Every structure is written in structure tokens, then in C-alpha cells.
Amino acid sequence: MSQQNKNEWPLWEVFIRSKAGLDHKHAGSLHAADAQMAIENARDVYTRRMEGVSIWVVESKYIRASDPGEAASLYEPATDKIYRHPTFYDLPDEVKYM
């Protein structure tokens, strides 16, 4: 006999900074009753081998994501602006350090 959905702890997304100077990277998710427990659990399950110097946790419900179905229209402005890349510009050979 098992019990279902009685007080299921909320889901949190976990981000770990592996060393100073790097970004926090998404590591996975876990269930916890509150933020403090989420951080402690993240420490237990995602940093057993010293993989992190900093932990961020965010309740999964607060993550907003773009819709891959809309990707074509969302990213459309970027597709034809090659002048944003340095390689678009032709400079004479004599120009140094640019």
C-alpha cells in the first residue's frame, strides 16, 4: 500500500559553479521542502567529488523557457546580420592588433 501526492516536496533546479571564475551550470533537479534543504541536498547529490564551489537553487516553477516551436520566428532577426561578426570586415594587412 503506498501513498501518493501527499505533500510531495516541490521540485527545484540546481546550478553549480565548479570553480571561481566559471558560470553556474545546470546540473539537474531535486525535491526539497524549502531552499535551505534544496541547497543541502544539492551539496549531497551534486558535489560529492568537490564538483562545486557555489550552488544556486530555483524552484522549477519559476523557470520560464522559450518554445522550440517558435524558434524560427524568435531567432529570425539574427539570421541575416553577418555584420555582427568580425570576419565580415576586410582590413588591409598592414593593420596590426585588430
Place this chain on the structure above:
Amino acid sequence: MTVHSFQEHFDSLIDREIAIEPKDWMPDNYRKTLIRQISQHAHSEIIGMLPEGNWITRAPSLRRKAVLLAKVQDEAGHGLYLYSAAETLGISRDEMYDQLHTGKAKYSSIFNYPTLTWADIGAIGWLVDGAAIMNQVPLCRTSYGPYARAMVRVCKEESFHQRQGFEIMLTLSKGTEVQRKMAQDAFNRWWWPSLMMFGPPDAESPHTEQSVRWRIKRFTNDELRQKFVDVTTEQAKVLGLDMPDPEIKWNEERGHYDFGKINWDEFWNVVKGNGPCNKQRLEARNKAWNEGQWVRDAAMAYAAKKKNKAAEAA
């Protein structure tokens, strides 16, 4: 977009080895198959903690105890990575636990065997984790992003598990006569069930073709099983232990070891729930879940209390 072009787009991602992520459109069957495979993989990790946890209090030295504790903790972590990946597909943790606890979901049948001696811990690390690694390394490139990333993390941690097991077997097989016999006995009992971990023969595995097409499975059951036999037979020579299968013989023509017939009746019997420990494993899980309900409730009540206190103070 019509359903037809969603399918075409999905197929082209699969063909171009581009990962499928949680918000991408996917065929219902792909989603269902993945939920089943990933959740059962997760259940296997959690159930797998039980036969090994059995020997933590009786490990022969402090070092062995600390190492076994670390391994079992890792298995809990692996369960978590996999449950996390499954949850991205739209199933809740509670639902998955319910499937496990009521026997609706399966887990790897290897964990329905008992750990009778300390040497079993060595055999499990060497053979069971070894077989798992062989299965999991190709899955690091499986088509579903969260599953592949979970597998990368798992594989990094799994290699110490196998080394830990082999080291135990090495110590025992080079030890006293009693130790050597214990190691051989454990090897004899865990060898065939480890071969069965790769699943039924390809001819009797109807889902394989679809799973290969979707890159959920990159090698067939028989391919992986053969590789395991080849690699492990060589490792056994270092231990100086006899192969439990008298029919193991190098076949020069094939470039592989031939091996004896697997008792598939035993496999199906254990899968159906009649293995030595099936009942015990499920009872342990149900007990832990039910008797832990008050802890989960208390944690939520405490979190709510802290939140209210903070709100009042503000």
C-alpha cells in the same frame, strides 16, 4: 504546423544526431518508452542499494566500510539523476514511486539475488557494475538530452564502483584458501545473472528495432553481452579464478569467446517476481516510504512555519 511535419522535424533531429530536449515535440511512443526505460533505470539504482547496504555494518575493515558507504551513496545519487531526467518528460516522482511500490514498474532483475557473503560485494562491483557500465557508456550519446547528460554523470562515478569490486575480488583470490573459495563461490553465483542483465536475446527482443531507430539503444543486447564476456573472461585470468561456465572457449574465427546457454527460464521467472528476493526488496521499499511519510510531512510543516515567521517579521 501539422502533426506530419512535427514528425519529420523530429526524425531529422534523430538522424542528424541532434539531441531532443524536454520542450521539443516528440512522438507519444518515444515519450512513453523513455519514461518507462528511464524510470526503471532509476528504480534499479535505488533497489540496488539494498543488497549492498546489507554488508555495510559487516565490512571487514574501516576502509572497506567507508568505500562501500560511498558506493551506496552514489547509487542513491544515480537514482536521483535518472528520476530528474524522467520528470522532464511529464511524470511526477510520486507517480514513479507508486509504480515501483505496487509492482507495476520493473527494475533490473539482478537485484533480486541475495548477497550471502562479503565476496558478493566484490562480485557485484566487478560484474554487475561492469555490465552496467557497458550498457551505460553508449547511452551517454542517447537521443534524449537529459538522459544522456545523466548518463555522463553516472559513468564518471561508476568506474570507481567496478574498481572497488575488482580490488575486493583480487584481495580475496590472493588470500587464504577460505577467502579464495568464498571469492570463487560468489563469482559462480553472480556470473549468469550478470549475463542476463543485458536482457533477452535479440531475436526475442521486439522493442530493440524501434529503440535503435530512435537512438535510445545504440547496441543490441547480444552485442553488449558478447563484449562483456570477452572483457570479463580476461579479467578473471588476473584473479586466477575459474570461469563459472565450462563452455567458455576462445573462437579464433569469430574473434570472440563462445559461451554456454543461458537459463532463460530463470530470467523470466525472476522478472515475473519469483526471484529469491523480489518480495523482500519491495517490502523494504514500501516500508521505507510509508514509515518516512511523517518526515516528509514534518519537513513541509516546518518550511511553512519558517515562511510564516519570516512574513510576520517583515
